[in-house]
Amino acid sequence: MTFSQRSRFGIVVLSLCTxxxxxxxxxxxxxxxxxLVLALAAxxxxxxxxxASTSTxxxxxxxxxxxxxxxxGCVNGVVTCLDSNLPAWxxxxxxxxxxxxxxxxxxxxxxxxxxTKSYYYASRTGVTSAPLYEAxxxxxxxxxTNVIIAQNLTFTIPATPTTGSGTVSTQGGLxxxxxxxxxxxxxxxAAAPGDVLASEATxxxxxxxxxxxxxxxxxxxxxxxxCDGAANTSNSGACNNAKLIGIALDGYPIYGQKNDAGVxxxxxxxxxxxxxxxxxxxxxxxxxYAYDSTATIYTLMGSFFRGNIGSVTNN
Numbered sequence: 589m590t591f592s593q594r595s596r597f598g599i600v601v602l603s604l605c606t607x608x609x610x611x612x613x614x615x616x617x618x619x620x621x622x623x624l625v626l627a628l629a630a631x632x633x634x635x636x637x638x639x640a641s642t643s644t645x646x647x648x649x650x651x652x653x654x655x656x657x658x659x660x661g662c663v664n665g666v667v668t669c670l671d672s673n674l675p676a677w678x679x680x681x682x683x684x685x686x687x688x689x690x691x692x693x694x695x696x697x698x699x700x701x702x703x704t705k706s707y708y709y710a711s712r713t714g715v716t717s718a719p720l721y722e723a724x725x726x727x728x729x730x731x732x733t734n735v736i737i738a739q740n741l742t743f744t745i746p747a748t749p750t751t752g753s754g755t756v757s758t759q760g761g762l763x764x765x766x767x768x769x770x771x772x773x774x775x776x777x778a779a780a781p782g783d784v785l786a787s788e789a790t791x792x793x794x795x796x797x798x799x800x801x802x803x804x805x806x807x808x809x810x811x812x813x814x815c816d817g818a819a820n821t822s823n824s825g826a827c828n829n830a831k832l833i834g835i836a837l838d839g840y841p842i843y844g845q846k847n848d849a850g851v852x853x854x855x856x857x858x859x860x861x862x863x864x865x866x867x868x869x870x871x872x873x874x875x876x877y878a879y880d881s882t883a884t885i886y887t888l889m890g891s892f893f894r895g896n897i898g899s900v901t902n903n
Contacts, residue, residue, distance in 0.1 A: 639688050640688070640690070642667070642686045643686070644685070644686050644740070645666055649666065651709055651736045652709065653718070654709065655720065660683075661683055661770075662683060663699075663702075666701055668685065668686075671688035673689040674688065676867075677867035681769045682771070683771065684698065684701070684771035689747065692746065694743075695744050697743075698767065698771035699740070700772055700773055701736065701738055702736070702813070704819070705722035705793075705795075706722060706793040707721065708734060708735050708799050708805065709735075725794055728791060728793075729790060731799065734798065734799045736799050736805045737799070739902055741900065741902050743764070743837065743898065743900045745835060746838065749838055749873070749895045749896075752895050754857075754858070754893075755892060756892060756893045756896075758890065759891060762837065762897075763902045764900050765836060766837050766842060766888070766889070767835060768833060770814055772806065774888055775808045777889060777890055778891075785884070785887070786884045795811070795819055796809050796810045796820070796823070808887055808888065809823055809826075809887055810886065811833050814832070814833055814834075823885050827877045828844065829845070830847055830848050830850075830865065831844045832865070832867055833877065836889060836895075838893045838895030840872075840874055840875055840894065840895055841868075842876070842877070843874050843875070844877050845876060845886075847864075848864065852878070857890065858875065858890050858893070859889050860874060860894055861874065875888070
């Protein structure tokens with residue numbers, strides 16, 4: 589094995605080391621090619637057998653001192669571990685989560701820490717000292733004293749979505765109504781009582797998210813990190829494409845505004861439509877990021893689920 593080949597192995601090993609304890613590999617110099625090969629195989633094997641016992645982190649994460657890992661794309665300490673039994677559309681797109689199959693459900697566990705900079709990545713004192721702190725967009729204001737706090741969200745989502753009554757509200761007091769493909773909670777199209785979402789949107793950070801009073805960072809609207817690849821504060825202009833955004837609690841995927849032909853399709857009362865996508869070339873029902881008359885801004889979902897929902901806990 590040449591030096592360049594060995595280096596590439598090393599990069600891959602390091603990028604996967606958030607999944608297992610790699611101290612024995614990365615803590616010393618080792619020119620033994622076979623060691624690298626065996627280590628890589630072991631890590632790959634660990635990544636293909638995630639389960640309920642797999643931790644979402646390799647260490648305690650303190651949001652106000654958190655940093656991003658360029659190799660994994662997640663906050664340092666946060667794990668990406670997707671079981672080989674999951675479908676390709678989840679395995680190939682989701683990050684910063686632990687995912688596996690349990691019976692007839694997909695289970696997704698997350699620490700719910702955004703892999704972006706945010707105004708809310710610190711206490712309100714000494715905010716500029718937090719590594720991931722970033723000022724709010726011009727004209728926006730703080731969501732009170734709310735800050736990002738690491739969570740223990742577990743989504744249990746039907747692997748095969750089924751059409752429900754259409755009367756289950758997304759505003760029914762659930763911990764979250766879905767999860768983005770970078771492991772963040774999706775909230776409904778309404779604000780806290782006494783407020784409207786269009787007004788609450790003025791507290792969004794540069795990636796259109798914010799935390800509520802117990803520190804759960806979430807998205808009601810666009811998720812520009814996964815749609816646009818960078819910050820985007822335009823409510824109607826963000827996610828103006830066919831990118832996969834996440835999965836709803838009833839198992840249906842959520843996409844950007846436009847289909848693969850670059851057209852924003854007509855949606856039903858659930859914010860959804862049936863059609864082909866890059867991940868579902870044979871077609872599937874899915875939700876789309878679109879204008880919502882209840883919120884009076886663009887949101888990820890409407891007021892009701894189309895399908896029968898799973899469950900979500902935070903403990």
